[in-house]
Amino acid sequence: MTDAKTPGKSTTLTRRATFGLAAAAAAVPVVAATSVAPASARPLEDVLSSETLRVGINPTLVPFGVFNDRNQIDGFDYDIAVELARLMNVELEVVQVGSPDRIPFLQADRIDIVLGAITRTVARALVIDYTIPLHTQTVAVLTKEETAVPISGLSDLNNPDVRLVQVRGTIGVPWIEANAPEAQLTLLDNYPDTFRAMQQGRADAMVDVIESVVIPMQDVAGVEWKILDETISNTWVGVGVQKGNHTLRDFLNIALFEMHQNGFVDATWEKWFGVPMQTPVPLNPIF
Template identity: 30%
Template sequence: MLKRLSLCLAIVASFISGATIARAATLDEILRKGKVRIAVVQDLAPWGFLNTNLEPEGFDIDVARLLAKDMGVQLELVPTIAANRIPFLQTDKVDIVIAALGANPDRAKSIWFSSAYALLYSGVFAAKNQAISSYADLAGKTVGVTRGNTEDLLISSLAPAGARIMRFEDNATTISAWMTGQTQVLVNTNTTAAEIAKNNPDKTIESKITIVKSPLYMGVSKGSDDLLRWINIFILTKKLNGDLNKISEKWFREPIPSDLPTL
């Protein structure tokens, strides 16, 4: 009898534990508590990083602060790494993830995604005085790329025969080659280009061609209907009034694309 009772209690406890893990944050709960918990990365500049005073900064940090301000609640930034972004939602450690998070069908089995609020992309970058608007314009130019990465595979199939593709063993060397004039063109991500521009104000680097777009989304727990609706209205409003553009210009020196997908 005692064993049976213990088994029953264990089953009940497991259901309670499961319910806690699966509990979805609601907008009303956040407003009642007066605080929103948002997961952010702190090791991926310029999306999120720690400045010299060990304070969080970055595009996603600014967006999180703006969201909390519009919601009218206190912001609790919860540091995370890429691997923990979804588990933090599933275990009720955070209410929202704003951490350079891309969407795919597999991830969508575990959490819900907002409309896109930003864009990570691979592209062709060069100095402002370089006239490049198509892949054909790469003919006769030296193009630097990191060997074996996504950009290497892409540009190898897209560049014209006259382009001289120079492959380097790591990203730092690829960047250094462009900085020192060894290459005229850099094939990399907008994140890398933004960091170059930030750390080298004397250099003019701009996006010439977008190769592959990877929209970024906010994440919430499955079942957070009202919270997700509010976030989508927030994103739409901030696109329309230019607030997201201001943050993007600050960190990436370019506006938010007008064709970001909505969900």
């Protein structure tokens, strides 16, 4: 295990992936977020007194989360978490989460905050609280140049012959249910599995955040990928905290505002994505 020294502090930022995805699934059943009875969250004073910030990061959501050559969790979200822990003057504990279990982990008080491109939605806002936006994303359709049924626009998806694949718990699932109910839909547990399904010809398209798929799709051999020009929406992504944990959320809002103001978020985005954020987050001190 490798520790990175925290500037100005004698303690360390510790990379601790304390829960594997398989273990997480066993420990916390994948259920609707509204059915989980929340455990008591740790307010800001408890996080500070423990000297540890527990952050949920999804390492299958490249480049938000990724395993580096030392098999440690790295990526955009990790760099953001490191900076938040530094500003709090505490250690960082990284907890590996997947898209289906990230909200249950938060509600069960296994983590203090969750990253992993957790798009702000009305349904999620009923069960968790959000900070101000950390970054933006664009929702669109990832498909292939050749599919059994031609897909050139959003309306082509609502067809019983179209095979869609999605990661459970992601923003594309409710959109498909509302807008393409006739399509065949397969739900899988992570992004690598969805790319394999499309690579192997078991699926034709997926509806997702382009920033979450554009880099990992380039590593999948033998597929001529296509992103539809017709986009679905631009979304806002904040840091998730347990419902009612206002002291921690309020601190994070101030920290994120400073990180936007001094250019840290934009620089970290370009480091991992190679291009500026498509829709910049406006600097707004009111929250």
